[in-house]
Amino acid sequence: MALDKNGIAKRIAQELRDGYYVNLGIGIPTLVANYIPEGMQVVLHSENGLLGIGPFPTEDEVDPDLINAGKQTVTALPGSSFFDSAESFAMIRGGHVDLTVLGAFEVSEKGDIASWKVPGKLVKGMGGAMDLVAAAKNIIVAMQHTSKDGASKLLKECTLPLTGVRCVKKIVTDLAVMELVPEGFRLLERAPGVSVEEIIAATEGRLMVEGEIPEMNV
Amino acid sequence: MNKVVKNAEEAIRGLESGMSVMFGGFGLCGIPENCLTALAASDIRDLTCISNNAGIDNVGLGKLLRNRQMRKMMGSYVGENKEFERQLLSGELEVELIPQGTLAERIRAGGAGIPAFYVPAGYGTEVQEGKEVREFNGKMYLMEYGLRADFAIVKAWKGDALGNLVYRHTANNFNNMMAAAGIITIAEVEELVPVGSIDPNQVHTPGIYVQRIFQGVNYVKQIEFVTTREK
Numbered sequence: 001m002a003l004d005k006n007g008i009a010k011r012i013a014q015e016l017r018d019g020y021y022v023n024l025g026i027g028i029p030t031l032v033a034n035y036i037p038e039g040m041q042v043v044l045h046s047e048n049g050l051l052g053i054g055p056f057p058t059e060d061e062v063d064p065d066l067i068n069a070g071k072q073t074v075t076a077l078p079g080s081s082f083f084d085s086a087e088s089f090a091m092i093r094g095g096h097v098d099l100t101v102l103g104a105f106e107v108s109e110k111g112d113i114a115s116w117k118v119p120g121k122l123v124k125g126m127g128g129a130m131d132l133v134a135a136a137k138n139i140i141v142a143m144q145h146t147s148k149d150g151a152s153k154l155l156k157e158c159t160l161p162l163t164g165v166r167c168v169k170k171i172v173t174d175l176a177v178m179e180l181v182p183e184g185f186r187l188l189e190r191a192p193g194v195s196v197e198e199i200i201a202a203t204e205g206r207l208m209v210e211g212e213i214p215e216m217n218v
Numbered sequence: 219m220n221k222v223v224k225n226a227e228e229a230i231r232g233l234e235s236g237m238s239v240m241f242g243g244f245g246l247c248g249i250p251e252n253c254l255t256a257l258a259a260s261d262i263r264d265l266t267c268i269s270n271n272a273g274i275d276n277v278g279l280g281k282l283l284r285n286r287q288m289r290k291m292m293g294s295y296v297g298e299n300k301e302f303e304r305q306l307l308s309g310e311l312e313v314e315l316i317p318q319g320t321l322a323e324r325i326r327a328g329g330a331g332i333p334a335f336y337v338p339a340g341y342g343t344e345v346q347e348g349k350e351v352r353e354f355n356g357k358m359y360l361m362e363y364g365l366r367a368d369f370a371i372v373k374a375w376k377g378d379a380l381g382n383l384v385y386r387h388t389a390n391n392f393n394n395m396m397a398a399a400g401i402i403t404i405a406e407v408e409e410l411v412p413v414g415s416i417d418p419n420q421v422h423t424p425g426i427y428v429q430r431i432f433q434g435v436n437y438v439k440q441i442e443f444v445t446t447r448e449k
Contacts, residue, residue, distance in 0.1 A: 126318075
């Protein structure tokens with residue numbers, strides 16, 4: 001069965017390592033914070049100027065001066081730090097953030113990502129996404145494998161305006177885990193109960209399938 | 219030296235139609251509420267506004283949008299604002315979308331006297347259009363220009379008569395860099411404290427960058443998305 005959003009987040013959480021500084025984008029990526037393995041210390045970065053994002057506040061703790069990049073109220077954990085936006089993006093651009101997880105509309109077999117603009121629909125802006133994908137050391141995309149009408153989102157070439165080029169390292173979808181290699185997408189794992197054939201059928205870009213493909217452990 | 223002014227109306231003196239103005243804040247967090255209200259009550263128009271976001275309807279920069287006082291908006295994310303959409307689609311408003319880190323660095327560079335610099339953000343995308351592209355160590359970069367403005371309006375938690383500023387939590391965001399990038403910088407603060415009462419070790423924005431300062435009133439600090447957990 002294809003994974004739900006929480007399943008995707010749970011699988012991505014397996015990519016975390018103790019001591020990682022991680023930036024989680026809006027949507028499914030935010031859910032990854034709920035699955036950080038017990039005993040592992042991971043510091044979450046928010047591009048509006050916070051290292052050490054804590055859980056949502058209780059009603060009494062809500063503070064308008066303390067929000068995340070999605071403009072939601074959050075808390076700051078003991079040992080966190082605040083800083084301005086230039087400093088925040090220096091952390092990203094300077095390669096100090098170990099892992100970035102973000103959503104996407106489309107990813108190409110070359111690792112290009114489209115995530116910010118759909119022509120004909122209103123343009124809201126790229127926010128920090130272009131800075132993140134252009135500079136992060138390790139980028140994992142969390143997304144649905146296909147659109148609601150069944151069209152593949154893993155393409156030969158992105159059709160939508162790009163956020164960045166040749167930057168995606170790994171993709172976790174509701175159907176599969178794949179990494180980007182020079183030849184295209186390489187299938188690493190499949191969602192429980194999902195067949196390799198189903199994944200091939202749902203992938204328009206070049207997909208490398210080598211040997212037995214294990215099921216994800218989620 | 220006297221930087222202290224009475225209120226927002228006095229602080230925005232000399233800010234005229236057609237000028238460029240930077241506004242601190244991320245979403246509605248850390249925005250200069252008093253000066254925005256004073257500007258919205260004025261007949262100043264045709265402003266080029268430089269701010270990460272454009273407020274929401276009737277709040278923050280949304281107040282200037284409602285009155286059609288904005289000619290151009292430079293920012294990274296302008297969602298959550300119906301009036302913005304309407305003016306953009308009707309062609310009344312010009313918008314320049316800039317990747318957030320590039321925007322922050324352009325402002326920092328402007329204030330620091332750096333005319334241009336290179337960043338990887340936007341390479342291979344439509345942001346690249348018209349920009350110099352250069353390779354360093356096998357990676358591609360775009361040249362971006364430092365940015366200044368006729369006025370920068372920032373909001374801080376505490377400040378003193380010399381213009382030293384301290385921000386609170388994530389309300390710092392764009393305020394710190396903008397303070398240095400304004401030809402005239404106005405700081406509105408929640409609390410104007412006596413000179414000497416801010417520990418010099420704790421100053422975020424040194425007073426040299428601030429020309430006018432006042433203690434604001436009636437801060438609303440509206441929250442865009444209240445998210446909570448059970449106790």
